Amino acid sequence: MKKTLLVLGALISAFQLSAQPKLSADNIDEVLEAMTLEEKAALCVGAGRGYQLGGLTFSSTVLVPGAAGTTLAIPRLGIPATALPDGPAGIRISPTREGDSRTYYGTGFPVGTAIASSWDTELVEHMTSAMGNEVLEYGADVLLAPAMNIHRNPLCGRNFEYFSEDPVLAGKIGAAYVRGIQSNGVGTSVKHFAANDQETNRMENDSRVDTRALREIYLKGFEITVKEAQPWTIMSSYNKLNGEYAQQSHDLLTKILRDEWGFDGIVMTDWGNKEGTVKAVAAGNDLMMPGSTVEVQRIVDAVKSGELSEADLDRNVRNMLNYIVKTPHFRNYKYSDAPDLKAHAAAARAAATESMVLLKNDGGVLPLKGTETVAMFGISSVDFVAGGTGSGNVNKAYVVNMVQGLENAGFTLVDAVKDFNQKYVDFQKVNMSANPSGAGVLLGSAKVPEAPVSRNFINAQVDKSDLAIVVIGRNSGEGGDRRVDNDFNLTATERQLITDVTAAYHLAGKKVVVVLNIGGAIETASWKEDPDAILCAWQPGQEGGDAVADVLTGKVNPSGKLPMTLPISYMDHPSSYNFPTGYERSNNYGWFRGPVEPVKNVDYTDYDESIWVGYRWFTTQDKEVSYPFGYGLSYTTFEYSKPSVKLDRDGNLTATVTVTNTGSVAGKEVVEVYVAAPAGGLEKPARELKAFDKTDLLEPGASQTLSFTLTPYELASFNIDANEWQTAAGSYTLYFAKNANDTATSAKVNVRKTSSFEVTDAFAHIK
Numbered sequence: 001m002k003k004t005l006l007v008l009g010a011l012i013s014a015f016q017l018s019a020q021p022k023l024s025a026d027n028i029d030e031v032l033e034a035m036t037l038e039e040k041a042a043l044c045v046g047a048g049r050g051y052q053l054g055g056l057t058f059s060s061t062v063l064v065p066g067a068a069g070t071t072l073a074i075p076r077l078g079i080p081a082t083a084l085p086d087g088p089a090g091i092r093i094s095p096t097r098e099g100d101s102r103t104y105y106g107t108g109f110p111v112g113t114a115i116a117s118s119w120d121t122e123l124v125e126h127m128t129s130a131m132g133n134e135v136l137e138y139g140a141d142v143l144l145a146p147a148m149n150i151h152r153n154p155l156c157g158r159n160f161e162y163f164s165e166d167p168v169l170a171g172k173i174g175a176a177y178v179r180g181i182q183s184n185g186v187g188t189s190v191k192h193f194a195a196n197d198q199e200t201n202r203m204e205n206d207s208r209v210d211t212r213a214l215r216e217i218y219l220k221g222f223e224i225t226v227k228e229a230q231p232w233t234i235m236s237s238y239n240k241l242n243g244e245y246a247q248q249s250h251d252l253l254t255k256i257l258r259d260e261w262g263f264d265g266i267v268m269t270d271w272g273n274k275e276g277t278v279k280a281v282a283a284g285n286d287l288m289m290p291g292s293t294v295e296v297q298r299i300v301d302a303v304k305s306g307e308l309s310e311a312d313l314d315r316n317v318r319n320m321l322n323y324i325v326k327t328p329h330f331r332n333y334k335y336s337d338a339p340d341l342k343a344h345a346a347a348a349r350a351a352a353t354e355s356m357v358l359l360k361n362d363g364g365v366l367p368l369k370g371t372e373t374v375a376m377f378g379i380s381s382v383d384f385v386a387g388g389t390g391s392g393n394v395n396k397a398y399v400v401n402m403v404q405g406l407e408n409a410g411f412t413l414v415d416a417v418k419d420f421n422q423k424y425v426d427f428q429k430v431n432m433s434a435n436p437s438g439a440g441v442l443l444g445s446a447k448v449p450e451a452p453v454s455r456n457f458i459n460a461q462v463d464k465s466d467l468a469i470v471v472i473g474r475n476s477g478e479g480g481d482r483r484v485d486n487d488f489n490l491t492a493t494e495r496q497l498i499t500d501v502t503a504a505y506h507l508a509g510k511k512v513v514v515v516l517n518i519g520g521a522i523e524t525a526s527w528k529e530d531p532d533a534i535l536c537a538w539q540p541g542q543e544g545g546d547a548v549a550d551v552l553t554g555k556v557n558p559s560g561k562l563p564m565t566l567p568i569s570y571m572d573h574p575s576s577y578n579f580p581t582g583y584e585r586s587n588n589y590g591w592f593r594g595p596v597e598p599v600k601n602v603d604y605t606d607y608d609e610s611i612w613v614g615y616r617w618f619t620t621q622d623k624e625v626s627y628p629f630g631y632g633l634s635y636t637t638f639e640y641s642k643p644s645v646k647l648d649r650d651g652n653l654t655a656t657v658t659v660t661n662t663g664s665v666a667g668k669e670v671v672e673v674y675v676a677a678p679a680g681g682l683e684k685p686a687r688e689l690k691a692f693d694k695t696d697l698l699e700p701g702a703s704q705t706l707s708f709t710l711t712p713y714e715l716a717s718f719n720i721d722a723n724e725w726q727t728a729a730g731s732y733t734l735y736f737a738k739n740a741n742d743t744a745t746s747a748k749v750n751v752r753k754t755s756s757f758e759v760t761d762a763f764a765h766i767k
């Protein structure tokens, strides 16, 4: 009898084993059913370094060396691990591997601020389809990108990764970015959701934002990207939002993201184990990254004690399984480890050129012939910044600096200046590595400050050269915000360099061009009168030097427009009154948190400026700026026809305008559509960007008609008291503009019907 039972038992377990389902797109519920509580909890926590739990071993495998994280494999159920590398300027993985002579470089594409300046969704999609191919071919599953927080203030250290001060520009560029990456059958992780607008105390700071600003400014870009491009994943941010960690906010992650916007992917946390894992699971945060045993244990314990309902956990597990069946690892994709880096470099160069913004071009000094002899001042000409630091820094094979780029294009560079810059940078780098400034682990090595150059040295170059170029560079990154002095404002040495070079060259009747190699806004008002031309090249990626040369020579006619305002002074931004200066009491953040009172702008930041971010403030206040949002020149000129605006029965607007190239070279033009709402009702900005488009390359004399449609919802503002979006009836003015201050071409339309749009009670009535 005993024997029979044993045989029966063995048969049953064999049956159970063979009946163990293997994950497929059609049996997700069955697999869920077969999972133990420990397995469910473990799948909702990244693989970290692997864990032991309940007598089971969950191992972590390095799928792609250098990738930021991995999800857990459960082999018995056919659940593979998946790999999640950073983003956003290209895939960030280890370029070399032990015992392997091959290299695994990612292409360094232009940074977020740059690509947003293209105002060209097709271009961005084309560029990120190349980027996404590297994700696929290097064996990864999701790129931790795009990063799309709002440039609330010029000093945020990660603004270079982010797109814009405007949510419509950010949202449309973000959607294009996601489409391009995901066209490869790999995913994106749209980050950092939400209101993660400063780096100071980034893990703990509480962003206190009223609901109107939250919905109209800080969430709108995410909303557009989620609705238009269906990213596979969203990354919830480290910070608190109105008192609660974003990654534990049910209002944010379930009510708004899923119930209102229809998001059906997974939410993963930004990289760090916070207490409150159970709250995060319940809030709809499906995956804790990078993952640690304690988080799995918390989930298991909470289900056992009844604190967490198993239904909530199951919902997240189901989301995880739905994600996994889409991945290349699940498909068993045979990646090559050999993406076409040459083709991708060309895509990076093309995107960089289309993103550069010509701020000034007096007397048509640009384009240059390409055969001139140039004295190129500014150490950033050799210490060129392709992209910012931290997790957004791509391990690229090379960077073409500006000296190389201009020489490649045929220019002759004055040796004395070139050598001086190179020697200075080499010396300072050795010096700095011997005496680290303690800038912080994530900041990487700080940029070498500009070299002082004597007037005699400058004067000695004038006869040897046809013109001078001065390159001004900035770098910043994850883990630290920028400062006003010597960063937003030029250093005294930089200021002197521009003054002295301009004086010497102008005296000899020669021209001076300033090239800005920057990731975010800097002060321009005090020195912009000096040079003849200013080109904002941004941090343009590994092909930067060649791309700058393409634009300087007119091989590519610049068509980028600023994605942020360049104010006259830093304090002109209302958010500057509530942004860390870098001089706050420091013992309240960093590694040591003492028992002290919460510190303003460190422990909490009041978004007192509400919706008055960027050009919304400057246009409404009629406040002068150095260069307005949306500004950028071309080597040609464009004229706009009289626009037409039609309204259909559902209240949708269709507007058209014809753009004609009235100059003498081919070029592209961005048309920005701003809308001014009728007076009365909610207080509104003077005008808000609602749509934009870019023409094809128009030959001289050629025209193109652009058309834009806007729904009543897109015209709505959020009424906190009624807790709904509202579009007032009345007369709306549509501006077809070259920048936020351009009101020359407009059309009016009368919206007959008031509309309102209901939302959930998420963050209801927070003022």
Ligand code: BGC
Residues within 6 Å of the ligand: 068, 086, 144, 191, 270, 271, 391, 478
């Ligand atoms: C950053 C994220 C990044 C993650 C993984 C975090 O510190 O904030 O942007 O994706 O690390 O590297």
